[in-house]
Amino acid sequence: MATTSTETGATAAPLGLVSRFIGVLTSPKSTYQAIVAHPKWLGMLALTTVIIATCSALPMTTQAGQQAALDQQVRGMEGFGMQVSDEMYSQMQKGMSRAPYTTFLSILIIAPIMTTILGGILFGVFTMMGGQATFKQLFTVYVHSGVIGAVAQLFTGPLNYFRGQVTGATNLAVALPMIDDHSFVGRLLGMIDIFIIWSVIVLAIGLGVLYRRRTQPIAYTLFGIYAVIILCAAAVMSAFGR
Secondary structure (H helix, E strand, O other): OOOOOOOOOOOOOOOOHHHHHHHHHHOHHHHHHHHHHOOOOHHHHHHHHHHHHHHHHHHHHOHHHHHHHHHHHHHHHHHOOOOOOHHHHHHHHHHHHHHHHHHHHHHHHHHHHHHHHHHHHHHHHHHHOOOOOOHHHHHHHHHHHHHHHHHHHHHHHHHHHHHOOOOOOOEHHHHOOOOOOOOHHHHHHHOOEHHHHHHHHHHHHHHHHHHOOOHHHHHHHHHHHHHHHHHHHHHHHHHHOO
């Protein structure tokens, strides 16, 4: 990999938090040039995490949403071969009244940790390939790709609140309801989400700006990793699920 300079996009003016949020959606390349030149990640990480946590917890403030979340948990456990007894189900049902709070708090805690871990993995990979960006630059790029996930939750959270569901509304399984959700194809389609695809493309653009590489090869690599993960998950759930 060609080396990169910390001066990438150095002529770009710094952008405010709102401008960066909107810019990632409307003009990611020029926005990432400013982000790389002036890496600021804390405000964006806080903003996207709070949005995701709030919108994820919103549907669980209704009884229908709590029941849907319980059913999803049971299906998930059974999907990996676990047996849910009546006693387990009863205990899980009692805990659903706390679901809005536990969901909100768990995302507030877990999301930054996972972002740091995945950012560290990306940094290690690109460093081994010859990239010379700082960790702060890469981490800031990765954090800003989370804008897409926040927008996804701004769409699905209120939608799920009114329809009493907690499932994704933007995956391919929704568009093909005739396919059995418990089949391999059904599970696979359920993990292919248009917002995840958008997020991968935005991340590839940001990494391309940071490391002065073409976006296309980076995107192909990221999509390849995404494909392997969902194929393995769908295969495991189909093998052990009922």
